[in-house]
Amino acid sequence: MNKSAFSKRVAALRERLKKLPCDTVWIIQPENRRYLSGFKAEDAQLTELSGSLLINKTQAVLVTDSRYSLEAEKEAIDFEVHTIKQDLIEGFPEKLKRIGTEKLGFEEDHLTWGLHRQLTEALGALSPPVSLKPLKGLVEEMREIKDNLEVKALEASADLMSEILDTVIRGLKPGLTEREVAWQIEALAREAGAESLAFPSIVASGPNSALPHAVPTDRTLKTKEPIILDVGVRLDTYRSDMTRTVFLGEPEPDLKNIYMTVRQAQLAALKEVRPGVDSCHPDAIARQIINDAGFGEYFGHGLGHGVGLATHERPRLAPQKPVKLKKGMVVTVEPGIYVPGKGGVRLEEMVVIEADGPRILTKNNHFYDFKS
């Protein structure tokens, strides 16, 4: 990340600010903070912010407490760092007065009701009073389109995850437990420099593979059963997300059929992930193929979702609330079929949408081409 990337983002926010019912935007959501400023600190808990951004027409300030001020100075190079007491209610109102705020826009999906109440009191008591204005999805919407630096960061994250998954899949054998495999993935990720996993790995074998959000258990891997590995890392705060379903030994025909149905649905949907298409369209294509094969009731989730600083972000590739897909979006394409008692198959790629279609970021395929 260089200085200009953050400056551009702040400039884009200021463009949006012109149309908002506030003169200052207050950013407390950790990924939004990171996106606009470069400040990477996380919050110990919801009621314990490591910092927040105040951005108005001319000023860009990062407000933090002494625990984080050194890190803030180093990371948020375009921001003025102001250190206040840890308790927001103490130093914060004064800070707002100093930068001339009268109407403060806040992130309604991140500020708690209780802190809003406390701030309403504290800010109302100022003279002149400062009022609070709710904002919804302001920075999240900006984050939909990735700039070149972000695409590179996501590519690096997907590369690392692909390599690790390749190593892990090659080492799978009957007798290993799901939990052991999950820990291998995490240890390799951390040793390779990832800050953390992007989310707790799913390693689900046999009947567990029929649970879309299975938690790894002490169940041992067995031959011929599906093993779903849904994994991602966080590398320089950017996330990856990919899924493979593998078999140790050739599966029964009905599982082969499920597998190839999912794979066909994925390949067909991938072709439709291009600029100008409605986000519900690739989902509909995949769903149609799965329906036609008689598995419609076993594909209970959406086709995919945006990935970036968060594992789940905009846009969603799902039947509801379609948006137009655009160049620079990074999304997953992950159809699945889950038959209770029998098992499940999910296949997930992470792609960046380019002018002429999707470029797949996840590698080391480990896909099967079963002949029926």
Added chain:
Amino acid sequence: MNKSAFSKRVAALRERLKKLPCDTVWIIQPENRRYLSGFKAEDAQLTELSGSLLINKTQAVLVTDSRYSLEAEKEAIDFEVHTIKQDLIEGFPEKLKRIGTEKLGFEEDHLTWGLHRQLTEALGALSPPVSLKPLKGLVEEMREIKDNLEVKALEASADLMSEILDTVIRGLKPGLTEREVAWQIEALAREAGAESLAFPSIVASGPNSALPHAVPTDRTLKTKEPIILDVGVRLDTYRSDMTRTVFLGEPEPDLKNIYMTVRQAQLAALKEVRPGVDSCHPDAIARQIINDAGFGEYFGHGLGHGVGLATHERPRLAPQKPVKLKKGMVVTVEPGIYVPGKGGVRLEEMVVIEADGPRILTKNNHFYDFKS
């Protein structure tokens, strides 16, 4: 955890409910959910709950979506599990009507302003309408006093952390980086069965030890310098928290003096952590010793905090907002001195308050007894 522990907690909540301005309590905070029900799932993000509890005079319901319903059935054995759509606004109001809610108490420090707004609309449209009532610290206050099962769980967590830290300290040598040591701690914790660290480990050497919340860097350990290790694990969802400051080779006299001042402050404060004492008193005792030694300005944080399902919970051992210490509280005692440029020393024990005083849960001391 057995059934009766959770039943008792729900019964205690119902006692409190009698005095609250609501007929149903809605619990969304993950540690509070775990405390009352046993349900261990975490939330993928703030706007993506894995479940919530509804408790009234006669009913105890865990509302979740299909991703978590199996886990909920298994873990929350005293609760009726109701599965609704993932989007809270869709199925939730109907659920409230069914259990007869008219006034719903919500956790004001966890519910976002935006979700509160949406719910206010959706619940106001019901007939009769359901109104929302803010609750602050209701379950957090109950969690202050640990029952026997919780003390055992915290003891197991502190035991595991003590063992791991012992191994790691014995293996320290010049040339290892802070980051390598931090990763050793995490890998040992996970391999021993911890779900995760309780918080990102602090491994801070030389000048970094003067930053109370240092993040591990690529700096290599050197002889004679302080190395602060502030670490904890999460074992069966219960946390530990302990700090040692170690030296590779004998330090200079001024660092020995700082060390012994912190240690004396800690030992003196520990004696005062007993039932009936104000929570500010042990802090004052430690602070006096550090002041008298001329380091008052370098002890910038409070003496300690409660530990349990969260790393930082009630009560705080600090100068502000004193409460009476009680039997069954589990707290840290962690004075420190941080001299910019020179280095810092922090020593932290985790103790349970028993009838006749503190019992220290953290082990393998690695304390020095420098003679002046």
